[in-house]
Amino acid sequence: MFVGVGAALLAALFWALSARWYERVGSRIGAVEINALKGLISLVLFIPFLFASSAPWPSGNSAWAFVVSGVIGIAIGDSAWLACLRRIGPRRALNFEFFPPILTGLLALVWLSEALTLINWLGMFVILSSVRFVMAHRLADTQVVENEVGKGLLLGAIAALCQTLGILLSAYGFTQGAGVLEATITRLAPALVVLIPFLSFPQLYRRLKGFTLDHWSSLLMAITLGTTLALWLQLISVNAIGATLSQTMLSLSPLVALLVLRYRGWDVWLATGFATLGVVLVLQ
Template sequence: MSPEVIGQLAALLAASFWAVATLLYHRAGSHFSPLQMNLLKGVVATPLLLIVSLLFGNSLLSSSGGWLLALSGIIGITIGDSCHFSALRRLGPWHAMLLEYLAPPLAAFMAWIFLNDRLSVIEVTGALITLSGVLFVVTERAPDHTPSLSMSGVLFGCAAALCQATGLTMAFAVLMSSDMSAVDAALVRLAAGSLLLVIIVGLSRRGAYRTIARQLTAVNPMPLLGAILFGTFLAIWLQQVSIAHINPGLTQTLLSTAPLFLIPIALLKRQKLTRRSLLGALLSLSGIGVLFLL
């Protein structure tokens, strides 16, 4: 199997895992704050990645670029995932994930600005198509002509997409310039992001960790643990595998198919998706395809 195929399959599998995890995180969101969920996923998933790294016999000490990966973890995980969980609580799984379609064009524009990677007319067109698809959905109004989406949720979702694009681009730079493995890259990013969350949550209020422990004993923890296994441990690992084999633009394109995996899940659960949401999702996905695949 060629490296390109491995990278593409890893990204698609990560997207499907993230779609399932988003539904599970949404169920847990009524019991935990965004910061608490972000912290819990890091505390559980970091040791799992460490075990995998040790089993593969990798050595973090022999790899360079760790500081840049750590910074990408703080941006993408500490800030980005907290914003995503905030959007998830306010918007629900479908719209929160749909806003992640903004990440690929944002990554492209960032590469243009900071890496002098010029955009062609086709790439600019793809970015505009993606943005129009997202706007088509987030401006949808309820029958009584009141906004159907929380503006704060939309802002959190946009911030999450920006952080995701930034973190992924930084991780790609490290993987292309060092001998660090995909597992170790995921471990460094998650550990750095989680360590900062430990400090933030600990300083946020007295007895913060006792509160989290009480909440865990009062609810069924299985949805949250399932979300951590699929959405953090496996999905982040597969994401790093993908960007180690293909460029981050194509990885982000394939990762952005995650909302489409929610469609059959919603149909199986007999949930209704508006025609406007479906059209906006397909429009955004077509823009991402134009942006990176043509």
């Protein structure tokens, strides 16, 4: 239980931090291009760890579940999320973290028989409300083009739905037996294959050629933490505590980031207190 919760909280932190880094490079390179780059670099980073792993690869229905999870959750969902982030900024984009835990809880009940008690649902509501409260006070608005807001909100909704379906499919894949690292690669590789036809390599080369050292450092930090490690930790969490509890812990990403970055104030401490209470209730 504690391994799953800890993995989810670390993934939440890495996602929140990477949102800022991705925002820095989002004006220089498209969402699909970023998504493909992060997939390629993450796969390369995973290779050394495979030599130390003896866990089984997904097979049969399990393999298909992870493949479809990667296409929906990573290829489509992450591209939509990055495009949303570019259009409406981190504050508005992170509002969509409110919905996946609720959707996951309802769908997991029907599909995976992950039944939550009334106390668990109350804890989820307390966590999500705490995060929403502190975000309204602490995350600065980003300058946006007004006619892009509607597109950004639609993309955020698509990303939330894809994230939910991706988590559910991954949880189903683990019911058939698979190693976490192997499952992560099985998700990531098909997503990259799906993205390749949508890339313009000459255009990508020109854009990357114009990157400064700051752009490269932001991109590589975001990929290493927000994709490579966060995807791995996410599946560790899903495998350990299930889809619904994992999604709920992941929704704490903005609050965890504020604490680690040493933002202080009555609102942060109040939200942290209530979020902690929510975690206790969810884990009952």
